[in-house]
Amino acid sequence: MDYDRSKVLVFGAGNFGSCLADHLADSFHTVYLWSRDEKIVRHFNQYHRNPEFLQDHVFPESITAVGPEFPSESIIRHVDVLLFAIPTEGVRETLTALKPRLDEKNLPLLIFVNKGIEISTHALTLEIIVDTCGPDIAKVAAFISGPSFAKEIVERQPTSVSVASLSKKHAERASQLFHQPWFRCYTGDDPIGVELAGALKNVYAIAAGMSDGLGFENNTRAMLITRGLAEMSRIGTAYGASPLTFLSLAGVGDLFLTCSSSTSRNYTVGYRLGKGEKLDYIIETLGSVAEGVTTAKALRTIISKLDVAAPIATAVYEVLYEGGDVAEKAKLLMNLPPIREIDLPDGAGKPAQQLLKKLELDSVEYETTSS
Numbered sequence: 001m002d003y004d005r006s007k008v009l010v011f012g013a014g015n016f017g018s019c020l021a022d023h024l025a026d027s028f029h030t031v032y033l034w035s036r037d038e039k040i041v042r043h044f045n046q047y048h049r050n051p052e053f054l055q056d057h058v059f060p061e062s063i064t065a066v067g068p069e070f071p072s073e074s075i076i077r078h079v080d081v082l083l084f085a086i087p088t089e090g091v092r093e094t095l096t097a098l099k100p101r102l103d104e105k106n107l108p109l110l111i112f113v114n115k116g117i118e119i120s121t122h123a124l125t126l127e128i129i130v131d132t133c134g135p136d137i138a139k140v141a142a143f144i145s146g147p148s149f150a151k152e153i154v155e156r157q158p159t160s161v162s163v164a165s166l167s168k169k170h171a172e173r174a175s176q177l178f179h180q181p182w183f184r185c186y187t188g189d190d191p192i193g194v195e196l197a198g199a200l201k202n203v204y205a206i207a208a209g210m211s212d213g214l215g216f217e218n219n220t221r222a223m224l225i226t227r228g229l230a231e232m233s234r235i236g237t238a239y240g241a242s243p244l245t246f247l248s249l250a251g252v253g254d255l256f257l258t259c260s261s262s263t264s265r266n267y268t269v270g271y272r273l274g275k276g277e278k279l280d281y282i283i284e285t286l287g288s289v290a291e292g293v294t295t296a297k298a299l300r301t302i303i304s305k306l307d308v309a310a311p312i313a314t315a316v317y318e319v320l321y322e323g324g325d326v327a328e329k330a331k332l333l334m335n336l337p338p339i340r341e342i343d344l345p346d347g348a349g350k351p352a353q354q355l356l357k358k359l360e361l362d363s364v365e366y367e368t369t370s371s
């Protein structure tokens with residue numbers, strides 16, 4: 001596979017699919033952009049603009065929009081890379097349609113950029129890939145996640161992301177494909193952690209938006225980001241992901257971005273809820289996907305199954321799905337009993353042992369609690 005000039009088929013011509021098609025075409029790759037919306041396909045090929053998303057942007061003429069029919073076997077077998085930029089709820093359906101069209105002996109690189117958990121199965125995308133395409137394809141899939149608003153990428157604002165795969169070679173290939181002076185990629189081998197981080201940060205962005213919508217300011221947002229990160233790491237560790245992944249671009253990087261900007265759709269959903277709007281109306285008028293809404297529901301079940309404490313995610317779920325009052329939930333969170341701040345994995349890192357020893361304070365023991 002020649003990564004100087006690859007042929008890429010992008011599934012999904014929404015904000016992010018269009019943005020990444022633009023990025024790759026600008027790097028001289030041959031790009032096909034699939035949309036199931038005939039109007040987008042026609043308009044894109046005629047005017048090199050997307051009539052629904054990133055409307056102000058003029059795209060390179062070299063991008064060919066295809067659709068609305070599902071891409072044919074001939075185009076799928078013609079490309080080197082399949083890039084999936086559709087919401088998580090559409091991934092199973094897309095991969096099921098894709099599987100019979102793949103050439104098993106000459107597989108393309110599969111890259112996923114969605115950030116969510118499937119609502120009916122509570123599955124991560126890695127699990128959906130195994131279910132629909134089998135483990136051999138899941139082993140070589142790559143996942144890209146991190147602080148990356150589409151609007152800022154098309155403006156070529158310096159951006160960095162995490163790229164993870166169980167296969168080092170495929171993580172490096174995906175990284176090489178996207179890496180540019182305005183777009184840095186950092187590779188890693190914890191796709192589950194990267195996926196979870198990307199999905200969970202959306203739920204905490206809803207919480208941060210709610211807080212701002214209620215009129216709270218910087219202290220409260222910083223508290224939500226930090227305690228949200230603690231919840232994310234706790235859930236991720238219970239899943240078997242590396243706790244360090246939550247300190248990456250996909251973790252704290254994206255959490256910080258999404259919790260602190262009205263560009264975020266998830267933050268916006270929370271903000272509008274905080275202002276008293278109804279969820280159905282917000283979703284109807286948002287014009288784009290906010291994955292945190294469905295992820296909050298899947299996460300509620302995961303939290304109970306794993307038996308981990310995640311009071312912020314639980315409060316978000318209760319507002320979204322049980323008619324909970326935002327201000328009431330905020331009050332309840334603030335009235336939880338005081339707890340130890342940092343949860344440490346068993347046996348790890350008693351804080352600053354050497355210094356404590358020097359100060360002869362090493363015999364003082366903290367009780368280990370985790371909640």
Ligand SMILES: NC(=O)c1ccc[n+]([C@@H]2O[C@H](COP(=O)([O-])OP(=O)(O)OC[C@H]3O[C@@H](n4cnc5c(N)ncnc54)[C@H](O)[C@@H]3O)[C@@H](O)[C@H]2O)c1
Nearest residue numbers: 012013014015016017085086087090114115149150288289
């Ligand atoms: N927008 C961003 O800045 C950004 C950045 C990073 C990651 N993401 C992630 O990328 C994914 C897509 O986000 P987006 O911003 O492009 O959303 P969007 O709402 O702008 O567009 C989604 C696109 O997917 C299509 N789609 C929806 N369901 C589909 C299905 N079942 N089959 C085929 N196509 C389907 C829609 O028609 C639409 O064109 C999400 O998981 C999001 O979290 C978005």
Ligand SMILES: O=P(O)(O)OC[C@H](O)CO
Nearest residue numbers: 146147148149264265266
């Ligand atoms: O608009 P949001 O909330 O879906 O966030 C977009 C990206 O995930 C930011 O990295």
